[in-house]
Amino acid sequence: MSQKILIDPVTRIEGHAKVTIQIADDGRIADARLHITQLRGFEKFCENRPFYEMPSLMARICGICPVSHLIASSKACDAILGVNIPANAARLRRILNLAQILQSHALSVFHLSSPDLVLGMDAPPEKRNLFGVAESAAEVARDGIRLRQIGQQIIEILAGKRIHPAWVVPGGVSAPLTAEKRDQIAAMLPDGIAALERTLDRFRSLFQRFPEEMECFANFPSLFMGLTDGAGRLEYYDGPLRVTAADGSVVLNEIPREDYAEYLGEIAESDSYLKSAFYRPMGYPAGMYRVGPLARLNLVTHCGTRRADHELGALRTFAGAPLLSSFHYHHARLIEMLHVIERVEELLADADVLSPHVRASAEPNCEEGVGIAEAPRGTLVHHYKVDRNGLVRWANLMIATGHNNLAMNQGVKQTAQYFVRDGKLSDGALNRVEAVIRSFDPCLSCSTHAIGQMPLRIDLVGPRGELLDSRSRTT
Amino acid sequence: MKRPLLIGYGNCLREDDAVGWHAVERINTDADIVQCRQLTPELAPKIAQASIVVFFDAAIDQEPGSIHEARVSPDAFESWTHHVSPGQLLAMAKQLTGCMPAAFLITGGVRRIGWSECLSSEGETTAQAMADRAATLLNKSAAVDRRPAYPRSVSCPAESEE
Numbered sequence: 001m002s003q004k005i006l007i008d009p010v011t012r013i014e015g016h017a018k019v020t021i022q023i024a025d026d027g028r029i030a031d032a033r034l035h036i037t038q039l040r041g042f043e044k045f046c047e048n049r050p051f052y053e054m055p056s057l058m059a060r061i062c063g064i065c066p067v068s069h070l071i072a073s074s075k076a077c078d079a080i081l082g083v084n085i086p087a088n089a090a091r092l093r094r095i096l097n098l099a100q101i102l103q104s105h106a107l108s109v110f111h112l113s114s115p116d117l118v119l120g121m122d123a124p125p126e127k128r129n130l131f132g133v134a135e136s137a138a139e140v141a142r143d144g145i146r147l148r149q150i151g152q153q154i155i156e157i158l159a160g161k162r163i164h165p166a167w168v169v170p171g172g173v174s175a176p177l178t179a180e181k182r183d184q185i186a187a188m189l190p191d192g193i194a195a196l197e198r199t200l201d202r203f204r205s206l207f208q209r210f211p212e213e214m215e216c217f218a219n220f221p222s223l224f225m226g227l228t229d230g231a232g233r234l235e236y237y238d239g240p241l242r243v244t245a246a247d248g249s250v251v252l253n254e255i256p257r258e259d260y261a262e263y264l265g266e267i268a269e270s271d272s273y274l275k276s277a278f279y280r281p282m283g284y285p286a287g288m289y290r291v292g293p294l295a296r297l298n299l300v301t302h303c304g305t306r307r308a309d310h311e312l313g314a315l316r317t318f319a320g321a322p323l324l325s326s327f328h329y330h331h332a333r334l335i336e337m338l339h340v341i342e343r344v345e346e347l348l349a350d351a352d353v354l355s356p357h358v359r360a361s362a363e364p365n366c367e368e369g370v371g372i373a374e375a376p377r378g379t380l381v382h383h384y385k386v387d388r389n390g391l392v393r394w395a396n397l398m399i400a401t402g403h404n405n406l407a408m409n410q411g412v413k414q415t416a417q418y419f420v421r422d423g424k425l426s427d428g429a430l431n432r433v434e435a436v437i438r439s440f441d442p443c444l445s446c447s448t449h450a451i452g453q454m455p456l457r458i459d460l461v462g463p464r465g466e467l468l469d470s471r472s473r474t475t
Numbered sequence: 476m477k478r479p480l481l482i483g484y485g486n487c488l489r490e491d492d493a494v495g496w497h498a499v500e501r502i503n504t505d506a507d508i509v510q511c512r513q514l515t516p517e518l519a520p521k522i523a524q525a526s527i528v529v530f531f532d533a534a535i536d537q538e539p540g541s542i543h544e545a546r547v548s549p550d551a552f553e554s555w556t557h558h559v560s561p562g563q564l565l566a567m568a569k570q571l572t573g574c575m576p577a578a579f580l581i582t583g584g585v586r587r588i589g590w591s592e593c594l595s596s597e598g599e600t601t602a603q604a605m606a607d608r609a610a611t612l613l614n615k616s617a618a619v620d621r622r623p624a625y626p627r628s629v630s631c632p633a634e635s636e637e
Contacts, residue, residue: 111516130516131563134570142520142571149517 019433020271021416029420032413034405034437035272043395051080051364051386052170058382058397059164064107065443067100067155068375070168071237072382075371077170079257080386082365088355089172094237095185095347096158096168097373098340101236102192103151104376105293105333105340108441109199110144113330116435117206121213122428140202143195147337150192154344157181172359179354186348192341193307200311200334207331214319216418217436218326218411221246223279223289224298225403227374233304234296234339236374242299243279243289248322251279257370260381264398276405277398288406291378292440293332298322305346308339326411329439364390375400377441401442411436477576479506479613480525485533486512491585491598494605495531498583501606504613514559516567523568527616528578529609530561537584539597542604544612547578579612581605 006020024030042061046054055073059066071093078085115128118137127135134141152162158177159165167174207214228242229235240254243263255263266275267284279287289295298321302309312335319328347353364386371382378400385394401408415436419429483499485492487510496510507525509518514530522528530547537543549569550562561580569575583601594602 131567131570134567138571141516141567145517145520145571149520152517 019412019437021412021420021433023420027421029413029417032409032416032433033271034274034409034412043397046392046395048391048393051077051369051384051390051392054382054384054392054395055168055170056164056166061397062443063163065100065104065375065377066164067096067159067168068373068380069382070165071097072371072373072375072380074168074170075373076369076382076384077371078360079369079371080364080366080384080390081170081360081362083171083360083362085172085360086355086357088176088352089358089360090237091347091350091353092158092173092177092358093168095344096155097236098344098347099151099154099158101151101374101376102337102340103148103155104441105337106144106148106151108376108438109330109333109337110140110148112441113435113438114140114144116431116438117203117210117330121210121431121435122426125427125431128431137202139198143199146195147192147199150188150341153188154185157184169359171361174359176356176358177354182348182353185344189341189345193338196334196338196341197307200338203331203334204314207327210327212418213432213435214325214327216415217432217439218407218414219324220410220414221324222407223251223282223287224295224322225279225289225291226296226299226379227372228299229304231304232301234300234308234336238373241372241379244299244322246322246324248298252281257372258368260370260372260398261383261396264381264403266398266402272405274405275402276409277403278406285406288410289403290326290407291400291403292329292376293336294323294326294329295378296374297332297335303335303339305339305342307342308335311335311338326407326436326439329441333441377401377443378403399443401440404440404442408437408440408442411440477524477526479504479616480509480522480528480576481506481531481609482509482511482514482518482528483531484511484514486588488590488592489588490591490593491595491601492533492588494533494583494585494594494598494602495581497594497598497602498531498581498605498609501603502609502613504610506613514561514564516559516564519564519567519571522564522576522578523572523574525576527576527613528561528565529612530578530580531605531609532580532582533585533588534582535585535588537582539584539586540601540604541584542601542608543582543584544608545580545582547580549575577616581608581612 018035020033021029022031046057054077055070058069058073061069111130114133118133118140119127130141156162159167223243223245225241225243227235227239229239240256242253243251245251263280264277265280266277268275278284279289297312303312315331368385373380380400381398383396384392387393412433415433419432481499481502483495485495487493487496499508499510547561547565549566550560561578565575565578583605585598585601587595
């Protein structure tokens with residue numbers, strides 16, 4: 001008799017989701033679906049607002065990655081103004097975006113996923129949280145907290161506050177960097193490098209304890225997409241989009257920013273508020289692609305900074321290239337964190353970083369603007385159309401988690417097929433189904449959501465919808 | 476030298492929910508001050524470095540205007556949500572650094588938590604009362620710190636041979 005397993009909610013992710021696993025009559029996993037159960041509606045309620053309000057308004061989408069929205073939104077507004085922002089404004093925005101990636105990756109690796117990695121997927125649920133990690137590996141928790149602090153402090157120093165700062169504006173940024181602030185930021189960076197080197201020393205061997213998870217955590221061919229700098233290095237702020245295949249070949253070298261919709265489609269599914277993105281030339285669902293740290297490392301020949309390049313080389317030697325298993329998202333995040341700190345060091349050392357010329361002024365000159373940047377979880381697109389008075393008439397956002405939706409669904413199915421047998425679901429298997437989603441670090445919004453041991457319900461449902469069995473755990 | 480740490484938390488867009496946030500601004504003492512919307516693990520290392528920690532929060536389940544003071548003990552970690560408790564932070568400070576200062580939680584009873592960046596007049600009074608209670612607590616603590624240390628050894632004057 002076919003059964004359905006429901007995991008509701010999925011824990012230790014940013015937002016609200018549930019998973020349904022459909023078991024066929026013969027006990028095989030017939031299908032698995034990730035459902036996003038929250039509705040936000042930002043694209044609709046920004047209509048008829050002035051375009052220059054968009055960065056601050058859109059930043060409210062998220063409390064973890066508001067800076068990413070601030071930057072993509074401001075870039076779309078720059079396009080509406082029709083200006084090239086001053087070079088130092090772009091430099092300062094880059095530093096802010098990198099700090100955002102650092103703090104968000106620290107949250108993902110240490111606060112959300114390190115309990116699985118340090119304590120094990122089968123550790124008692126009540127221990128699988130940062131406090132549990134602090135009990136058994138204080139240094140890991142300490143370094144994670146410090147790295148997140150560094151990212152947050154850089155954002156606060158640059159932009160005035162850690163969450164929802166208003167410093168990034170259409171045309172640039174609202175104030176230049178002072179020498180004092182530059183020195184404050186620079187003074188924190190060696191600490192960050194040291195924490196990351198300690199972490200990588202420990203995690204390299206930790207990762208090798210998970211051969212089964214490497215094998216089945218969304219380990220399949222897909223396309224990969226992200227921004228590139230044109231020279232084969234990591235890029236988070238500007239440049240065209242590149243799409244590569246699972247064998248590393250380049251499918252499309254440059255998608256101009258304004259043409260993204262010609263190549264990227266979205267489909268709404270009836271069982272989720274999260275749309276599924278796909279690469280149009282290959283259709284749906286064959287055009288499945290991944291974005292974020294794993295994809296970014298697959299798009300480049302090298303990171304472009306010494307320490308991160310060394311670590312990327314070590315990962316490629318171990319796991320090959322391109323990296324196909326989404327388990328490697330964790331290692332990719334650590335490499336990106338290292339690169340981020342090295343890049344911030346470089347940008348702060350630039351002779352013009354204190355230049356006061358940080359904002360271009362103009363009236364709206366174009367009726368449409370597209371802004372694309374790399375958020376921690378992947379490519380973020382903001383696209384607005386305005387009327388002659390500068391009021392927004394239409395908006396479209398493509399967010400990293402949407403790009404990854406097809407791959408997350410397929411990953412859940414693959415993991416369930418590996419760990420769920422005869423309709424029996426151990427707590428460890430349940431956690432692995434959640435952990436494959438965690439590896440993508442989906443950001444479904446930062447509204448309140450419990451983490452660690454959660455109220456968790458699994459319903460076994462028969463073919464006619466009858467409840468066959470139910471298991472639950474509560475906080 | 477270690478200094479007192481005052482942590483006021485609450486939602487400063489929700490009227491009297493921010494009494495803790497406002498209370499720490501009214502304390503005239505040499506201390507480090509943190510104002511935040513919620514407690515997070517990032518506070519643990521800072522707590523570990525303090526001489527004494529006082530948390531300030533609003534309490535909807537207390538009589539409006541009433542002030543409650545309690546010693547904070549380290550909490551266990553049976554469950555962890557987005558709402559980290561003062562006791563969990565204290566325990567985490569101990570785990571991460573081996574240091575755990577004395578800590579207190581001062582809560583002020585509130586009933587108005589509407590949409591506002593300002594305290595109600597009742598909230599203003601409560602915030603001041605919380606600040607006064609904390610000042611007394613910190614003075615007592617400082618007085619204890621100023622007591623002469625008990626001598627570890629006492630040397631007796633040499634006995635006269637006479």
